[in-house]
Amino acid sequence: MLSKSTLKIIEDYLSLPFIHAKDISCPYFNNKQSGQRGQARALIGKGTPKEIVEETKIMAKKKNIDLEKLNSEETKQFLVDNNIGIECSGFVSNVLSKHYKDNNINFFKKIHIPTKNIWRKLITKIRPVENINVLTYFNERNSHEIKKLDDIKSGDLIIMLKTKKLERNHIILITDKNNDKIEYAHATRSSSEGKYNHGVRRGEIKIIDPTKNILDQIWIEKEKTNEDNETYTEAKTAKTLQIKRLKF
Amino acid sequence: MNCDPFSIELLRQALLFAIFSCIGAFLWAPILIKILYKYKITRRSEFDLTLRSGERAKKVGTPIMGGLLVVITVTVVTLIFNWHREYTYVPMGAMAVAALLGAADDLLNIFGTKRRFRKFHQTLKLIKIHKKWYMRLWYILTLPWTVFRRLVGMFGSHPGKGIQVHEKLIFQFFAGAIVAWWIYFKLGIHWHSVWIPFDGQPFIGWLIIPVVIFFVMFTANAVNIADGLDGLAGGTLISSFVGLCLISWVEGRTASTLLNATIIGTLIAYTYFNIKPARFQMGDVGSLGLGALLAVNAIVINKTLLIPILGFIFYIEAFSVIIQVLAKRLLGRRIFKMAPLHHHFEIRGWSEEKIVMRFWIIQSFMVIVAIWMALY
Numbered sequence: 001m002l003s004k005s006t007l008k009i010i011e012d013y014l015s016l017p018f019i020h021a022k023d024i025s026c027p028y029f030n031n032k033q034s035g036q037r038g039q040a041r042a043l044i045g046k047g048t049p050k051e052i053v054e055e056t057k058i059m060a061k062k063k064n065i066d067l068e069k070l071n072s073e074e075t076k077q078f079l080v081d082n083n084i085g086i087e088c089s090g091f092v093s094n095v096l097s098k099h100y101k102d103n104n105i106n107f108f109k110k111i112h113i114p115t116k117n118i119w120r121k122l123i124t125k126i127r128p129v130e131n132i133n134v135l136t137y138f139n140e141r142n143s144h145e146i147k148k149l150d151d152i153k154s155g156d157l158i159i160m161l162k163t164k165k166l167e168r169n170h171i172i173l174i175t176d177k178n179n180d181k182i183e184y185a186h187a188t189r190s191s192s193e194g195k196y197n198h199g200v201r202r203g204e205i206k207i208i209d210p211t212k213n214i215l216d217q218i219w220i221e222k223e224k225t226n227e228d229n230e231t232y233t234e235a236k237t238a239k240t241l242q243i244k245r246l247k248f
Numbered sequence: 249m250n251c252d253p254f255s256i257e258l259l260r261q262a263l264l265f266a267i268f269s270c271i272g273a274f275l276w277a278p279i280l281i282k283i284l285y286k287y288k289i290t291r292r293s294e295f296d297l298t299l300r301s302g303e304r305a306k307k308v309g310t311p312i313m314g315g316l317l318v319v320i321t322v323t324v325v326t327l328i329f330n331w332h333r334e335y336t337y338v339p340m341g342a343m344a345v346a347a348l349l350g351a352a353d354d355l356l357n358i359f360g361t362k363r364r365f366r367k368f369h370q371t372l373k374l375i376k377i378h379k380k381w382y383m384r385l386w387y388i389l390t391l392p393w394t395v396f397r398r399l400v401g402m403f404g405s406h407p408g409k410g411i412q413v414h415e416k417l418i419f420q421f422f423a424g425a426i427v428a429w430w431i432y433f434k435l436g437i438h439w440h441s442v443w444i445p446f447d448g449q450p451f452i453g454w455l456i457i458p459v460v461i462f463f464v465m466f467t468a469n470a471v472n473i474a475d476g477l478d479g480l481a482g483g484t485l486i487s488s489f490v491g492l493c494l495i496s497w498v499e500g501r502t503a504s505t506l507l508n509a510t511i512i513g514t515l516i517a518y519t520y521f522n523i524k525p526a527r528f529q530m531g532d533v534g535s536l537g538l539g540a541l542l543a544v545n546a547i548v549i550n551k552t553l554l555i556p557i558l559g560f561i562f563y564i565e566a567f568s569v570i571i572q573v574l575a576k577r578l579l580g581r582r583i584f585k586m587a588p589l590h591h592h593f594e595i596r597g598w599s600e601e602k603i604v605m606r607f608w609i610i611q612s613f614m615v616i617v618a619i620w621m622a623l624y
Contacts, residue, residue: 038402038576038577039576039580040576040580040581040582041580041581044580046580051581054582054585055582057585057595058582058585058586058595061586061594061595062586126578126579127578127579127580129580130580
């Protein structure tokens, strides 16, 4: 069970803690698009909700834009236009680090970030969240596979490697699980969402037959089901699809 | 050229120098402003992002290189009335070199063409893939220079035009080295010790050379960094030079007292025209020149270690940039909302006037502290 403060951080991503506007979900941004190095976390898709809001305010000041006068839609557009957002592994890392912190575990010290380069090893020590990606979570030293749907619990991860449509790796965080459904949250961007409507969102998987594969259940997200649901189609086309649980 | 400590005659002379240089600067300031407008030596927003926001957008079109008012007035007055081998050669020389560098930068920023530099990873790639072996060798041999350029580039602005950070540092190093060479080799053994507050003057020999170079370079850049709001650098420098002038007077150092008094007078005239809304801005010509002068004037009265206190605001501003860059690069987060520090307060909603006044007050207080320390 995820702690209250962990759920709060997910809520904050779903509705960024701006004072002037509500219900602005954090947009998706992957630094591969701009390739910035040595930047603030919020500008490379790895920031916490608080950092993202702070960076937005600074950016608005720099660009002579009165943030207070923008409505929710315009604020989100401003975020997207200025490359402020979160990517899937950044979202999972920040949420899980909070979850583990509540259990007195330093998530970033525990997680193993595979690298052979000594210089990169040093960098991963001081900037862990920036160096964690989907493959880090997939790594055998960090997680093990959960094969039965019945064994799934909150905090587990759905990992997709080399999805066909978007040609990327993707990670989804399971936020709750009961007998008939799995709830999840993730940061994503799909082709049908246009320029501004992407970002962090919730979804659920209705379990119709727990003995079958996760792809044989009903995936619902943004009121779209299975083949209409791009998260589902992405999972379906992934070369590797696994449910994993962190070992620590 | 020294006289009795607390000499009333020296005080009279110093005040006269300040009054005379202030009136002189006031008289030709309108001419300078006219010249700067005529040749369109004004601030442009193309390569200065901060000028695109809010109140700062109004600064576009304001003449820069207003620092010439101080640099030229001080040079002329000193050359005519206060030319002294031991106490004014070095400060004027250092100021001239730094001001020339600043002037070149100011002019190139306006009239120069955009320059492009190869990125570090591009150099590494060229080392691997360039088809000519001698070019690969060249890139390997010049790799330390590329690394240096990349590292120092992190701490500077990137206007695309003008003199780049790494080039500035090299020039400043030479300016500092000339001062250090002059002090070490030309001025005799009594210059080879450094005053430590409350702890006498230990002999440090040749180590005086790196100490001088460091303080000249750092202070010049620190003043340059702080010169970002109307009246900030000018008003703060007045306090710093008042401190130096008083310390020189207390110790009976005639040439230094008169030089600092001259600078105070011209800075008063400069700041009159520079307070918001500024009629002109200092530019690198003034900030680098006066920064170097501040450091050297403290060095020639053997109060080198007082420089961070006499130039407290400048040092705080410079360190805010260093801390911000390191925090962003190493930890991926900001310590300040924006660096240098005055921009942090601007983003927090302080008015320009409030920031400038508070910084002046803090600086004045620190100068009092510096004077008190100098008496021990």
